[in-house]
Amino acid sequence: MPRQARLDAPAALHHVMVRGLERRTIFRDEVDRTDFVARVAALAGAGTCTVYAWALLPNHAHLLLRTGGRPLARSMRSLLTGYAGAFNRRHRRVGHLFQNRYKSIVVEEEPYLLELVRYLHLNPLRAKVIPDLGALDRYPWTGHSALVGTVPRPWQDTTTILGQFGATRRRAIAAYRTFVKEGIPQGRRPELQGGGLIRSLGGWVAVAALRRGREAYQGDERILGSGDFVEACRRHAEAQGEPRTPVVSLDTLLACVCHHVGMTPMALAAGGRTARASRARAGIAYLWVAVLGHPGRPLAALLGVRPQNVYRAAAQGQAAAAEWERLLSTC
Numbered sequence: 001m002p003r004q005a006r007l008d009a010p011a012a013l014h015h016v017m018v019r020g021l022e023r024r025t026i027f028r029d030e031v032d033r034t035d036f037v038a039r040v041a042a043l044a045g046a047g048t049c050t051v052y053a054w055a056l057l058p059n060h061a062h063l064l065l066r067t068g069g070r071p072l073a074r075s076m077r078s079l080l081t082g083y084a085g086a087f088n089r090r091h092r093r094v095g096h097l098f099q100n101r102y103k104s105i106v107v108e109e110e111p112y113l114l115e116l117v118r119y120l121h122l123n124p125l126r127a128k129v130i131p132d133l134g135a136l137d138r139y140p141w142t143g144h145s146a147l148v149g150t151v152p153r154p155w156q157d158t159t160t161i162l163g164q165f166g167a168t169r170r171r172a173i174a175a176y177r178t179f180v181k182e183g184i185p186q187g188r189r190p191e192l193q194g195g196g197l198i199r200s201l202g203g204w205v206a207v208a209a210l211r212r213g214r215e216a217y218q219g220d221e222r223i224l225g226s227g228d229f230v231e232a233c234r235r236h237a238e239a240q241g242e243p244r245t246p247v248v249s250l251d252t253l254l255a256c257v258c259h260h261v262g263m264t265p266m267a268l269a270a271g272g273r274t275a276r277a278s279r280a281r282a283g284i285a286y287l288w289v290a291v292l293g294h295p296g297r298p299l300a301a302l303l304g305v306r307p308q309n310v311y312r313a314a315a316q317g318q319a320a321a322a323e324w325e326r327l328l329s330t331c
Contacts, residue, residue, distance in 0.1 A: 013066050013107040015116055018080065019099040020059040026087070026097055027056055033141050035086055036061065039079050044155040048075045051156050053117040055142040057127055062120045064107075074291060074325075076102055081290040082318050085311035094308055108229040117161055118183040121147075125184065133181055144180065148173050248331050250288065254302060256331035257283045257324075271304030278316075283324045285310050286317025291325060 020026040027033045033056050040063065044051045049072070053064040067075070084097040107116065121144035124130045130139050137148050146153035147161060149169075165179065166172030248256075254265045261280045268280050281303045289296045289311065296310035303310065317324055 011066060011068075012072075013109055013113065014064070014072055015105045015107055015120075016063040016065065016072075016076065017103040018061045018063075019103075021096050021099045023059050023099075025058045026060070027058055027141075028091065031090065032087060036083050037141075039083055041153070041155040043075050043079060050160075051143070052113070052161055053120040053143045054156075055120045055123040057123055057129065062123060064113075064116050064120055072104060076104075077290045078318055078321065081311065082315040085315045088308070089312065114161070114164060114179070115189075117143075117147075118180050119189055121180060122183055126187065133177070133184065136180075137177070147176055248287075248292065248328065250294075250299075250302070252331055253284060253287060253292075253328075256327065257287070260327055265302070269302055269304050277304075278313075281305065281313045282317035283320070283327070284317075285313035286315075286321065287324050287328050289314040290318065291328060 018026070027036065036056065037054075040051060040054065043049055044065075048068050048070040050066040050068070051063065052066070053062075055062045080098060080102065087097055088094060107113070121136070121142045124139060124142060125133070125136055130136055136142070136144055138150050139145055140151045143153065143156050143158075145151035146156045147158050162169060162172040162176060164172075165175035254268070257280050258265050258268055261276050261283070263276050263280060268277055284303065285296065285299060288294050288299060296314060297307045299310045300307040303313065305313065
């Protein structure tokens with residue numbers, strides 16, 4: 001069956017899951033975990049998303065976030081492409097790191113926001129990575145430690161979550177911790193894995209075509225919410241339509257970026273090591289791989305680099321993401 005289109009909208013709440021290829025480890029050590037968290041922090045700091053909860057396990061990661069003005073898909077491509085390239089270089093490996101696409105579920109805020117905060121943060125306890133709630137309080141690789149105040153994470157939105165537990169920070173932390181403790185016996189909760197939207201292949205455009213009447217709705221892993229929430233999604237879809245990624249050929253992208261930096265595609269393919277050539281490679285690789293979602297290996301010959309260096313160039317291009325994405329809109 002074809003892959004289902006992603007659902008997204010400005011200010012939408014998402015539960016995002018990323019898994020390693022064939023369930024392999026994607027976080028081998030603290031350097032890996034620190035790098036991934038730093039990349040999430042950079043996205044949050046740039047205003048592309050608001051992060052409420054997160055958890056890193058050896059072979060997968062969870063994020064609970066609200067999108068800003070930038071589409072979720074673009075932020076995730078930036079995060080995962082950059083991290084995978086750095087991981088491969090650090091561990092001297094090649095090839096894909098993540099299993100297929102990441103999974104994202106659009107979430108109805110009430111009653112699921114706090115339930116998912118608790119569920120995500122209890123992941124290391126359910127997986128027996130740590131022994132008890134006391135260890136979770138100090139564990140640096142979930143957002144729980146930021147909420148209880150043991151590990152500062154200025155980029156994580158703790159105010160919104162704690163504000164629902166008490167008028168003062170001290171009381172809110174105590175009430176939040178009790179709430180988390182009460183969730184330990186619940187174990188795995190399949191009801192938090194989505195199931196509120198009709199099966200379709202057309203994303204928001206397909207949502208707009210849904211019939212009124214809840215008898216039309218069937219389970220779908222892309223959404224977690226009530227029939228009313230699905231109806232609200234349908235109305236949004238009718239008003240907004242489905243956002244589209246620009247369609248740009250590789251030849252057009254090469255010409256556009258090379259013109260922007262003041263060189264020719266032929267000079268770039270010759271393998272020059274000037275600052276101008278490096279900048280062009282970074283821009284082309286970032287746009288082609290991270291923004292447009294294409295594989296990087298076919299770029300190697302056109303950029304005059306080895307295949308493994310394409311992803312390194314894409315990660316370097318992320319530093320000037322705003323410039324390159326503005327340029328893409330003109331290509």
